[in-house]
Amino acid sequence: MDDSLTKILLATDGSEDAALASRAAADLASKTGAEMHVVHAWHSVPSTRMEAYIRSHLEQEAKELLAAQVERLEEEAGRSVAGEHLEEGMAVDEILDVAGEVGPDLLIMGSRGHGLVKRLVMGSVSEGVVHHAPCPILILRGGEEGWPPERVIFGDDGSQTARKAGDLAARIGRLCGAKGLILHAYPELPEMDLEGRRSNARLVDDDLRRAERALQERAAELENSLGTHPKIQLAVGDAAASLLEAAGEGMAAKTLIAVGSRGLGMVRRARLGSVSTKVLRAARGPVLIQPQPHEAGKSM
Secondary structure: OOOOOOEEEEEOOOOHHHHHHHHHHHHHHHHHOOEEEEEEEEOOOOOOOOHHHHHHHHHHHHHHHHHHHHHHHHHHHOOOOOEEEEEEOOHHHHHHHHHHHHOOOEEEEEOOOOHHHHHHHHHHHHHHHHHHOOOOEEEEOOHHHHOOOOEEEEEOOOOHHHHHHHHHHHHHHHHHOOEEEEEEEEOOOOOOOOOOOOOOHHHHHHHHHHHHHHHHHHHHHHHHHHOOOOEEEEEEOOHHHHHHHHHOOOOHHHEEEEEEOOOOOHHHHHHHOOHHHHHHHHOOOOEEEEOOHHHOOOOO
């Protein structure tokens, strides 16, 4: 068993991606022995003369959805769910509140809901949860091929959050028998902005060699958790685009991308978008995001 995963929280809305998230949660729980919790948040309608009737109907639907999800999860995992959480309110807030109470090692949820409107809403829910979560989040998408992953791409930027994301993704990859790739992307060649460096190919080459050695050392560390030695790749350009391009080489839906959230702040994130947000929006397969502990409850 993997003692790094002792408690898993599944957030569900009954959609196709939520069913995939349930499958992933059941798979990981059965392989690690992790305690399972399930949360479903429902939102009532504004006050009307029919409010009591509509609210009762919506609440009953929510109860039935949660019960069906719990039954399915228990059947897939072969073990009982420890906690069922039916919450009324905005999904992001309620999911985060339950995560704060339960204290999971991993929060798992789908990327999109039913239909165009619900897909947009659930998309905003998954992003909202990622931006404020107190624990790592595994976002599922990709249909039947989306789990289990056959490959893990570790986004390496030298940060502590990226390291934690990689460590957890490697353990998940080992449970699934996945291979690995560590990717480090430079916006431009290292230190090319320093005076004289632009024309000094030797110094640039030295920087790249040091970066490659650092990735090799990291690969050796991850091999202990992953079970196989991951490949390494240095890229030049946008980090999110480089990760997505690497994932799209033949098996995007079966590739888990693991990244850390760096807490860019509201202005920069609004202008540029963080790497984790870009990857979350565009990846075709599952995404694992590790938030910064001190940024929990703040936008990343």
